[in-house]
Amino acid sequence: MSLTHTLSICWSLIRASIRGQMQYRASFLMEVASGLAYQSMGFVFIWAVLSSFQSLGGWSLREIALLYGMRLTAHGLYMLCFSNVVRIDDFVREGGYDRFLVRPIPPLLQLMFSSIRVTVVGDVLGGIVILMAALTQVDIAWSAANVALLVLALIGGALIDGAFQIGPAALTFRFLESWTLRIIFDDIFSRFGSYPTSILDRPIRSVLTFIVPMAFMAYLPAAALLGRETYLPLWMGWLSPLVGVIVFGLALWLFVRASRGYQSSGH
Amino acid sequence: MPLIRAEHLVKEYRRPKQHSGSFSGVRTLFTRESVVTRAVEDISFTIDEGEVVGYLGPNGAGKSTTIKMLAGILVPTSGSCEVAGIVPWENRSANAMNIGVVFGQRSQLWWDLPLDESLHLIGKMYRMEPERFRRQREMLVDLLDMKPFLQTPVRQLSLGQRMRGDLAAAVLYEPPVLFLDEPTVGLDVIAKERMRSFVEQINRDNRTTVLLTTHDLDDVERLCKRIIIIDEGRVLFDGRAADLKRRYAPHRLLDVVVAGDATERLETVANTLPQGVQSVSRDGMRATFEIDPEIIRVADVIADVSSRVPVIDLGVREPPLEGIIREIYEAREVTR
Amino acid sequence: MIAPVSWRLHPGLIACTMAAIRRTWAYRTRFVLWVVRMIAQLYLLRMIWMALYAGQDMVEGIPANMMIVYLTVAMLQEFLIQPLIVFEIEQRIMRGTVASDIVRPVGFMHQMLAYDFGGILGRAPVLLVAIPLSMVVGSLKLPLTPAAAAGYAVSLILAYLISLMIWLVVGMGGFWMTSTHGLRFLLSTIQSFLAGAVVPLWFLPDILRAVLQLLPFQGMAFLPLSIFVGQATGIDILVALGIQLFWVIVLALMAALVWRRAQWKLVVQGG
Numbered sequence: 001m002s003l004t005h006t007l008s009i010c011w012s013l014i015r016a017s018i019r020g021q022m023q024y025r026a027s028f029l030m031e032v033a034s035g036l037a038y039q040s041m042g043f044v045f046i047w048a049v050l051s052s053f054q055s056l057g058g059w060s061l062r063e064i065a066l067l068y069g070m071r072l073t074a075h076g077l078y079m080l081c082f083s084n085v086v087r088i089d090d091f092v093r094e095g096g097y098d099r100f101l102v103r104p105i106p107p108l109l110q111l112m113f114s115s116i117r118v119t120v121v122g123d124v125l126g127g128i129v130i131l132m133a134a135l136t137q138v139d140i141a142w143s144a145a146n147v148a149l150l151v152l153a154l155i156g157g158a159l160i161d162g163a164f165q166i167g168p169a170a171l172t173f174r175f176l177e178s179w180t181l182r183i184i185f186d187d188i189f190s191r192f193g194s195y196p197t198s199i200l201d202r203p204i205r206s207v208l209t210f211i212v213p214m215a216f217m218a219y220l221p222a223a224a225l226l227g228r229e230t231y232l233p234l235w236m237g238w239l240s241p242l243v244g245v246i247v248f249g250l251a252l253w254l255f256v257r258a259s260r261g262y263q264s265s266g267h
Numbered sequence: 268m269p270l271i272r273a274e275h276l277v278k279e280y281r282r283p284k285q286h287s288g289s290f291s292g293v294r295t296l297f298t299r300e301s302v303v304t305r306a307v308e309d310i311s312f313t314i315d316e317g318e319v320v321g322y323l324g325p326n327g328a329g330k331s332t333t334i335k336m337l338a339g340i341l342v343p344t345s346g347s348c349e350v351a352g353i354v355p356w357e358n359r360s361a362n363a364m365n366i367g368v369v370f371g372q373r374s375q376l377w378w379d380l381p382l383d384e385s386l387h388l389i390g391k392m393y394r395m396e397p398e399r400f401r402r403q404r405e406m407l408v409d410l411l412d413m414k415p416f417l418q419t420p421v422r423q424l425s426l427g428q429r430m431r432g433d434l435a436a437a438v439l440y441e442p443p444v445l446f447l448d449e450p451t452v453g454l455d456v457i458a459k460e461r462m463r464s465f466v467e468q469i470n471r472d473n474r475t476t477v478l479l480t481t482h483d484l485d486d487v488e489r490l491c492k493r494i495i496i497i498d499e500g501r502v503l504f505d506g507r508a509a510d511l512k513r514r515y516a517p518h519r520l521l522d523v524v525v526a527g528d529a530t531e532r533l534e535t536v537a538n539t540l541p542q543g544v545q546s547v548s549r550d551g552m553r554a555t556f557e558i559d560p561e562i563i564r565v566a567d568v569i570a571d572v573s574s575r576v577p578v579i580d581l582g583v584r585e586p587p588l589e590g591i592i593r594e595i596y597e598a599r600e601v602t603r
Numbered sequence: 604m605i606a607p608v609s610w611r612l613h614p615g616l617i618a619c620t621m622a623a624i625r626r627t628w629a630y631r632t633r634f635v636l637w638v639v640r641m642i643a644q645l646y647l648l649r650m651i652w653m654a655l656y657a658g659q660d661m662v663e664g665i666p667a668n669m670m671i672v673y674l675t676v677a678m679l680q681e682f683l684i685q686p687l688i689v690f691e692i693e694q695r696i697m698r699g700t701v702a703s704d705i706v707r708p709v710g711f712m713h714q715m716l717a718y719d720f721g722g723i724l725g726r727a728p729v730l731l732v733a734i735p736l737s738m739v740v741g742s743l744k745l746p747l748t749p750a751a752a753a754g755y756a757v758s759l760i761l762a763y764l765i766s767l768m769i770w771l772v773v774g775m776g777g778f779w780m781t782s783t784h785g786l787r788f789l790l791s792t793i794q795s796f797l798a799g800a801v802v803p804l805w806f807l808p809d810i811l812r813a814v815l816q817l818l819p820f821q822g823m824a825f826l827p828l829s830i831f832v833g834q835a836t837g838i839d840i841l842v843a844l845g846i847q848l849f850w851v852i853v854l855a856l857m858a859a860l861v862w863r864r865a866q867w868k869l870v871v872q873g874g
Contacts, residue, residue, distance in 0.1 A: 005394065012391050020379030030785025038792045045801055052663055052806040053655040099375045101340045103392055104363040176282075180636055187640060192647050199654035200647070260342045260356070263280050264335055 009105055013113035020115065035122040039075075042194060043068050043130060057196035062137040063226055064195070069131025070150070071194040071218035074157025076124030082162045083117050088169045089177045095265030108166070108255060140225055152241040153221030159244030160217050161189060167251035170258035185212070193217050198231055205231070216243045269313035270444060270476050271337065276346035278307040278332050278500075306332040308500030309346075316443070317474040319466070321481065321491035321508070325596055329500040330480040334446050337478070338368050350444055364393060367437030371449035374433055376421045382432045383417045386439060393440035400439075407435040411465060427458035434462065438469055445469075447479045451486055463489050484589045496595065503595065508588065515595060516586045519565055520547065521556045523572060524580040532576045544568055552579075615709035616717045623721020634729045641678055641733060645740045648674055663805050668744075669832045670803070675743045676831050677800040677824055679733060680759065683726055684766050684823070686791065688719040692774030693783050702869060712862060715774075719767060751833050754840040758827035761847035765822045768854035769794075775858075778865040799825030805834075819850040 046068060050061040059067070088111065091097045100107035100114075140146060168181040188208075197205055197215040209215040209232070216239065223230045224237025281301045307329040314320050324330050335341040337348055339355035339362045348355065355362040368375070376385040386407075390400040408414055411431040416424055424432065430450065437445060447466070451459045467490060469475045481487060487494060487508065494511055496504040504511060525533045530552050537546040537554055543562030547555045558568050565583055572578065649671055656667040692715060695701050704711040737743045746752040773790060777783045795801055797820035804812050804825050815821055826843040829835040835843050 009392055012388055016377060016380055016384060016388055019384070020377065030789060034785060034789035034792055037789055041792060041796055041801075044796065048802050048807050048811060049655060051808045053657075055657070056651070057654045095373065098335070098340050098370070098373070101359060102338050102363055102366065102368045102375070103389075104360040104394075105392055106360075180632075183636070184640065184643075188643070188647075191644065192651075195651060196654075200650050204646075204650075261281075262341070263282075264340055 006105070006109065010109060010113050013110070017113065017115040032122045035120065036126050039072055039123050039126045040130075042190070043072075046194075057199040059196050059228070062134060063222075063228070065130060065134035066138050066226070067196070067218050067222040068194040069127055069129075069134045070153060070222055071127075071157065073124065073127030073131050074154045074217060075161055075190065075193075076120060076127045077154060077158035078161035078165075079117075079120035079123050081112055081158070082165055083120050084112055084115055085165050085169050086179070086182065087111075087115075088172050089179055092172045092262065093176050093265065097262060098264055101262075107259065108252075138226060146225060149221060149225060149238060153218065153225075153237070156221070156240030156242070156244035157217040159241070159248040160213055163244070163247035163251040164189070164212065166248075166255050170251070170255040173258040173261045173263075188212070189214060189217065193219075195219075196223075196230075213243050213247065216240045268315075270316045271312075271314040271348075271350050271478065273313070273333070273337070273348045274311050274346055276307055276310045276333065276336060276348055277305070277344045278329070278336060278341060279344045280304045280306055305500060307336075307343075310497060310500065310502055311346075312495055312502065312505055314476060314478065316476055317470070318493060319470050319477040319479065319491050321479050321487035321494045322497070323480070323484075323487065323494060323592060324497040324503075328498045330497065331448055333497075334368075334448050334478065334480060338366060338446055339363065364440070365442050365444055367440075367442040367445045369430075369433050369437045369445075369447050369450050371430065371447075371452040374421065374429055375436055376429070376432055378422050379420055381418045381420055382413065382424070385421065385432070385436060389436050389439055395440055403439050403441065407439065410468070411435055411461070426453050427455065427461075430454060430458065430462065434465060438475070441473060441475075443474075443476060445475050445477045447477060447481075449481055450479070451481060451483050459483070459486070466490055484587070484592065488588055496592065498596065512585055512588070512591060516591045517560065518586060519558045519560060520584045520586060521558055521565065521568060521572075522580075522582045522584070523554050523556070523576075523578055525552050525554075526577045526579055527552055529576045536572060536575050541568070541571060613709050613713070615707070616713055619709065619714050619717035620721035620724065623718045624725040627722050627725025634726075637682060638729065638733055638736065641682070642736060642740050645675060645678065645737060649740075665803070665805055665834070669834070672744050673803055673828050673832050675737045676828055677795075679730060679737065680762070680824065680827070681795060681800060682733070683723060683730065684763050685722065685726070686766060686770040686773075686787075687722045688715055688767065689770040689774040689783070689787055691715060691718055692771070693777050693787070696777040705866070705869060715771070716767075723763070746831055747833050748836075750840060751830055751836070754830040754835075754844065755827055758830050758840075758844055758847060761844065761851055762823045762827045764851045765819055765847060765854060768851065768858050769819065769823075771858045772854070772861055775861045775865050778868055794820060795824070797821075798823040799828070803828070819854060822847040822850050 043065070046056070046064050047061065050056065050064070054060070056064060088097075091100075091111065097107065097111075100110040103110060164185040165182055168178045168185065171178040171181065192208075193214050197208060197219045200208065205215075215232075220230065220232065221237040221240045224234050227234065230236075281303050306327075310329065310333055322330055322333070332341065336343050337350055337355055339359040342356045350362055351365045353362045353365065355366075376382065377388065380388075386404055387400075390404070395403070408417060411434065413428075413431055413435060416428050419428075421429060421432065434450070445466075450466075451462055454462065463486060466477060466479075470477055470490075477490070479486065479491065492507055494504065494506065494508050495502060496511075523533070533552065533554055534549070537549055537556075540546060540556065541563060543559045545557045547557045549555075556568065556572075558565050569581065569583075573581075652667065652670050652674070656662060656670075660666060695704060695711075701711060704714060707714070709717075734743065746755055769790075773783060773787060776786060780786070797815060797818060799815065799821055800823075804815055804821060807815065815825075826835075826847055830840050830843060
């Protein structure tokens, strides 16, 4: 199957899902607002705290705003594509996954795009606004390399985010649920992904750098952009997309393998 | 050259063992114990192009499991199957192009979208040329009389309308194979009839091969020349419906209606029947006799009866499939 | 037709409470998850705040270890006081069972309150595990003075009542709105910030602090926690309790008013 065809089908699915949701316009705006509020709460926290405390791990409010904007934008990109993965437990337990398997499109793509939450647009917008505002405030020498670094970092961040949802989601095929694990990762990333990882204790920091590579989601690339010293060489920030591709590939492999054990529901 | 081939199919379900008591959820998550049930024990059959096969069996016999293996939804524990030369679970996408699936219990359509949009999406997924899509859609809308509700969101459709939509979605891209799992469950008489005549028509016009599971044996009587009966994951019977009747219930039923003043004479007839004929039911001017054609010819019985009473109306039928199949299941219960 | 709220203890109320306790324990797996998450969060929060303090003994007159205690208690409190009542009300309105609930011998509002209280009783035993654990991880210290301990106990009850009243009003919004889901989600997202459970009001910029001091939310976390950690002492404790009591009364009046109108809507317009 050609890539263009796949993309065009995904686009049709997305459009269909948006049209479907538009039928429930009622609490729609409220949900966009709450999505936005949820994502910006973290930033309000940093802003409020840094009005009393001058810096966090040596980073000023402006620098942390950049870190935060990068992380939130990457998370928004991830949400655009993968927000529907949270529904896998229901799909697998109740047999709704069946219908993805009898269509000539990879099941994961159908799961991803079977319903896009329009509210995630709020996440992306919030991220971009903070990111843009921060970019005007920090001192970065803009070059083609730095622009590339920023874009690649956003993609890498989204891939890492996605990997730690899709990988655990594979467990659903065996245990019929995986939300516990997915929530834990989501929690860690959304609460702590946007602070300098350097403030963490050494063992935890190592885990969140090399095993669950949270540091690559925004911190290391942001440090590379700002030219700030970290506990790793600066060029490591460039590895973010590579790390993203590796963990995402692993997660995908795990998911596809585990999906063979899908048991449908009822007999 | 068979279109569908199943060879010694086995499917075991493995469910994590559910603990009860405190922290059961956590224990379930970390436990390695699981409960294994065998839904399909050993099933083999082949189906040729253009056949319409009724796949029957009591609840839990393994019907849906077999269909799900053929559709690529489940991976068999052992054994093999092929649909149009493709191993379904190894090459799902290619298999999907060849098959249409309807699950009576669960719609394959997009819940919040108008039916028409579901059809468009499916046309796109199956890479239909716009011209071919337009032609097929028009034909199906016409044939299944879907015009009145084509723009209604699927969740607002009645069950009968939804099933028509599901059927249209399954045959839109003209798959050579159609799997129907309980397609008439919950439908009213008219909707069932519409469903049956549609399946009949696409089988006739496109030589579509159909594998049908159902609990409604009228579906089978009407559509299927061939029947496969399974129970406890094994094949009990595989052959022509007519052979099934000959083997398990070779007799014919003769319904007789006599004139109102002849009810007493009808009783006399019923009490002095020739060998090979039995009275099954009698109610005033009506009677039903069961004839064993091995012993006496049906024509002879008719001649005999009409010479003794003034017959107003009579008819010969085969025994209904339902009774036969019930008998087969019940016989199994006894030997179990 | 509109029954006056009577506070006689009906055996049905006890049954409602017991049912709520049992229901809470049906989700006991989530308790384990919650304890794990709480420990992880405490650990990480502690590092963030240590980095913020960056070796300084005090910021705005607050020592670092007091801050850690503050956040730990905030988390424990948040677990105990959960706005389950709003889900329950929403569900009953959506399923349309309110109409039948309202004519039962135990009134709808009584059922809801009993249900919420049962939830608290159901969750309370979890704290027997969570408190010792957070003493280790979050260096939880108990109040130093008897005044602080007694003040906190009263303040916690008032905090619960404030939360209860706020969510009661939000839940009853369902009588007029098609779905309170959006509003509920929005409020639950920002409430812990508004309440000062995430950042104590001490550290907020002046304008923000001034605004939050005018809202009832500070009574849900900031005021009781200030008493707990010993930042509010003597007359300040009484002032804090006074502010809380004021909000309890105002919100209760509001809830009663909304409930009266909701009943009127149910009875006269049939829901």
